[in-house]
Amino acid sequence: MKTALALRHVAFEDLGQLAPLLKKSGYQVSYFDVGVDSFANISPLDADLVIVLGGPIAVYDTAEYPYLRAEIAWLRARLLEDLPTLGICLGAQLMAAALHARVYPGTSGKEIGWSPLSPAEHTDELPWFSQLVGQDTRVLHWHGDTFDLPEGARHLASSALYPNQAFAWGENCLALQFHPEFDVRMVERWLIGHAHEIAHTRNISLASLRADAEQYGRSFEAASQHFWQGWLRSLNGEREGLRRTA
Numbered sequence: 001m002k003t004a005l006a007l008r009h010v011a012f013e014d015l016g017q018l019a020p021l022l023k024k025s026g027y028q029v030s031y032f033d034v035g036v037d038s039f040a041n042i043s044p045l046d047a048d049l050v051i052v053l054g055g056p057i058a059v060y061d062t063a064e065y066p067y068l069r070a071e072i073a074w075l076r077a078r079l080l081e082d083l084p085t086l087g088i089c090l091g092a093q094l095m096a097a098a099l100h101a102r103v104y105p106g107t108s109g110k111e112i113g114w115s116p117l118s119p120a121e122h123t124d125e126l127p128w129f130s131q132l133v134g135q136d137t138r139v140l141h142w143h144g145d146t147f148d149l150p151e152g153a154r155h156l157a158s159s160a161l162y163p164n165q166a167f168a169w170g171e172n173c174l175a176l177q178f179h180p181e182f183d184v185r186m187v188e189r190w191l192i193g194h195a196h197e198i199a200h201t202r203n204i205s206l207a208s209l210r211a212d213a214e215q216y217g218r219s220f221e222a223a224s225q226h227f228w229q230g231w232l233r234s235l236n237g238e239r240e241g242l243r244r245t246a
Helices: 018-024 067-080 090-098 184-193 195-199 206-235
Strands: 002-008 027-033 049-052 085-088 103-105 111-116 138-143 145-147 154-158 166-169 173-176
Touching (some): 049 067, 049 090, 085 090, 090 145
Parallel strands (some): 002 049, 049 085
Antiparallel strands (some): 103 145, 111 138
């Protein structure tokens, strides 16, 4: 059986709607709790797939969270071997850092809520990714930091506030600043877990986040399902994978 290892930074930001799809695709899924478990005990090369999940800490807060250094080095070893790796939000930022790109506080304010993605230079090369791009689908964003594109990365999407929303690197590595794994049925877990941030961020509220999840959630989950299925097929070799560009 194939193995999928999810690096989890906070309990309520888990694999969400991706978990049953992984199991259906033949993956045995396990979690590694960053800050609790030790990177010294696992090889970055062993799992068939690694998913690096989100969290409310910053990549550059290594003095406060020193295990981030170990996580970045662990990821770098995996990425250099071009092994299947997916980063979501904080996970995407960690992938960027592992590829020697800058991660830093955004200058356009926090991007929290539902908004569409716009295509970038390489979007059309990956039809399954295009499912999430365009005005007909709004995806969930929840971040204040951003990153520069790593050298050699393929730019896949932008948003109105931040240009770098997704990149592909190598044949098997994908970084997503937004949250396609989000399970709308679990919206209250996120509203509880991020209560302090919501209360101290302008122009968002519990009421608006709940209403938008209700309004956009169904079309978002339909698009996400098509995206995840296409991505998993690409990992299984049923479609053309990600190709490194010179």
